[in-house]
Amino acid sequence: MGKEERMTQIDLSLNLGSQNGKELVEEEAEQVVEELEVDDQEGQENPACGSEERKERREEEKDASAGKFLQENLRTEELSVLQMEMDRMKEENKLLRKVVEETMKDYRSLQMKLAVVQQNDTRKDPQIFLSLHGDANTIQGTRDVSEVVHDKNPAPLLPSEAKNGEDEDEELELSLSMQTHAHQHGRDDNTKEENRGLEPEQNNLVKKESDGITNSSPEPPSKKARITVRARCPAPTIYDGCQWRKYGQKIAKRNPCPRAYYRCMVAPGCPVKKQVQRCLEDMSILITTYEGTHNHPLPTGACTMASMASAAATFVWPSAVNSGSIINDGRTPIPYCNPHSISPSLHSSTTIKNIIDPRNQSNQIVVDLTNNPQQQFRLPSSSHSRPELAYPWIPTNPSCKTTAGAIVNGGHDFSAHQSPSFQGMDKRDWKVEEKSLSDNVSAIASDPKFRAAVAAAITSFISTRDSPTVQSKGSSLILRDGEGGGNSSSNKWLLESLPSCGKPYWHF
DNA sequence: CGCGTTTGACCAGCGC
DNA sequence: GCGCTGGTCAAACGCG
Ligand SMILES: [Zn+2]
Numbered sequence: 001m002g003k004e005e006r007m008t009q010i011d012l013s014l015n016l017g018s019q020n021g022k023e024l025v026e027e028e029a030e031q032v033v034e035e036l037e038v039d040d041q042e043g044q045e046n047p048a049c050g051s052e053e054r055k056e057r058r059e060e061e062k063d064a065s066a067g068k069f070l071q072e073n074l075r076t077e078e079l080s081v082l083q084m085e086m087d088r089m090k091e092e093n094k095l096l097r098k099v100v101e102e103t104m105k106d107y108r109s110l111q112m113k114l115a116v117v118q119q120n121d122t123r124k125d126p127q128i129f130l131s132l133h134g135d136a137n138t139i140q141g142t143r144d145v146s147e148v149v150h151d152k153n154p155a156p157l158l159p160s161e162a163k164n165g166e167d168e169d170e171e172l173e174l175s176l177s178m179q180t181h182a183h184q185h186g187r188d189d190n191t192k193e194e195n196r197g198l199e200p201e202q203n204n205l206v207k208k209e210s211d212g213i214t215n216s217s218p219e220p221p222s223k224k225a226r227i228t229v230r231a232r233c234p235a236p237t238i239y240d241g242c243q244w245r246k247y248g249q250k251i252a253k254r255n256p257c258p259r260a261y262y263r264c265m266v267a268p269g270c271p272v273k274k275q276v277q278r279c280l281e282d283m284s285i286l287i288t289t290y291e292g293t294h295n296h297p298l299p300t301g302a303c304t305m306a307s308m309a310s311a312a313a314t315f316v317w318p319s320a321v322n323s324g325s326i327i328n329d330g331r332t333p334i335p336y337c338n339p340h341s342i343s344p345s346l347h348s349s350t351t352i353k354n355i356i357d358p359r360n361q362s363n364q365i366v367v368d369l370t371n372n373p374q375q376q377f378r379l380p381s382s383s384h385s386r387p388e389l390a391y392p393w394i395p396t397n398p399s400c401k402t403t404a405g406a407i408v409n410g411g412h413d414f415s416a417h418q419s420p421s422f423q424g425m426d427k428r429d430w431k432v433e434e435k436s437l438s439d440n441v442s443a444i445a446s447d448p449k450f451r452a453a454v455a456a457a458i459t460s461f462i463s464t465r466d467s468p469t470v471q472s473k474g475s476s477l478i479l480r481d482g483e484g485g486g487n488s489s490s491n492k493w494l495l496e497s498l499p500s501c502g503k504p505y506w507h508f
Numbered sequence: 509c510g511c512g513t514t515t516g517a518c519c520a521g522c523g524c
Numbered sequence: 525g526c527g528c529t530g531g532t533c534a535a536a537c538g539c540g
Contacts, residue, residue: 246513248532
């Protein structure tokens with residue numbers, strides 16, 4: 001019936017706005033009344049008929065009128081029910097608006113507080129710990145905690161997005177800390193230990209830079225940006241959308257796992273390279289280090305990594321992001337940096353580190369997707385405790401979204417040097433997991449809360465400190481370390497997105 | 509046959 | 525200068 005359709009419309013309109021919905025209901029009532037009147041008129045319009053026919057007709061009319069009466073009663077009852085429902089929804093709408101307004105108020109006040117605190121503590125306190133929890137009562141403390149912010153809308157720069165993500169915020173925990181060399185010896189030692197244990201040559205990678213990879217920018221090779229992605233991945237490489245050609249393999253001194261060297265083959269002459277190596281302490285962790293600048297637009301599938309790199313850049317080089325040089329430039333010093341990547345979904349724990357070492361004047365971002373933030377502070381001998389799920393990024397739903405250009409390792413057969421513990425796996429499984437990992441990376445990076453929180457929390461902080469700055473110069477960027485040469489300017493930034501209590505991992 | 513991988517050789521940087 | 529190590533080259537090889 002058309003009436004039922006109209007009722008459906010009413011229900012939908014109620015969601016849009018209570019006033020609108022009420023108007024529509026009133027119109028509906030008027031239409032029903034008109035229909036009833038038309039029915040009555042039709043019943044009166046039959047003047048010329050025989051007597052017997054009239055009798056029959058009268059009986060029929062009696063039955064019909066009784067039915068009509070019943071129908072009318074039903075309609076009025078339906079109307080009243082609808083009215084009641086509408087009133088109820090109106091009340092609900094009011095409540096919701098109130099909640100939204102209060103949330104916005106809280107968000108604004110917190111934003112103000114945050115700005116003030118950042119301005120104050122930037123000068124006097126080298127460490128900032130910013131915590132964004134779904135649980136408003138949770139407080140994480142570190143030594144010299146300067147500010148703890150609890151916000152159900154951890155997107156101070158993007159209020160509209162904060163509004164949309166209220167439900168997800170319940171599960172999001174994002175902590176951000178900054179520590180300096182001078183005040184955090186213990187932590188630095190841990191970080192060094194991590195670098196040594198996970199990839200022995202990682203620090204040397206920073207030191208050594210090949211002159212063969214030339215950027216158009218006049219920046220010294222030693223200042224080239226590197227992005228290292230650590231992820232649990234059974235496949236020999238993680239899927240990042242680009243096509244790579246292997247040009248070498250080495251067995252490092254302190255790591256029996258061979259390190260593979262790849263060159264980007266998306267465009268001829270693309271200088272981007274990546275090194276892939278398994279973590280010594282946990283063979284399921286794949287360490288991929290990207291280096292160089294793509295001289296071509298990124299493939300569709302590469303946008304996931306690009307998004308992550310962009311987020312990492314937001315974290316590490318905020319000035320570049322603020323000036324728009326990274327976002328607007330399709331070719332940046334970062335191997336993956338592309339603004340066209342949107343995959344808003346939940347993500348698991350992530351650690352992003354920027355290691356700025358004044359001695360070698362290089363920048364390295366380490367993105368940790370291993371779902372085990374504590375692991376990095378453990379010694380290799382005691383770090384074999386695995387998460388509950390070996391590969392938590394595997395979606396519980398097998399029909400996860402597909403990524404365009406699903407090339408696995410450039411379509412190459414990589415079963416030759418596969419880790420023994422994964423020999424039993426099918427390539428299709430790798431595809432699924434790599435794709436999921438890619439989604440995971442994309443989710444982390446494109447999460448507006450993540451990016452906004454990082455950008456808002458750090459931008460003002462960094463801009464006043466000795467920190468690397470990126471300047472746009474044509475199509476290339478110049479990366480500069482702003483340190484004055486002293487060791488005290490060796491900052492190590494740590495960003496952790498911790499899993500919620502009792503919810504170690506998120507699934508799609 | 510073309511393309512990509514493998515793998516030993518080679519080179520450069522660094523420390524002693 | 526020598527040895528060590530990381531990074532790269534390129535001929536050989538394998539696969540479709
Ligand atoms: Zn490329």
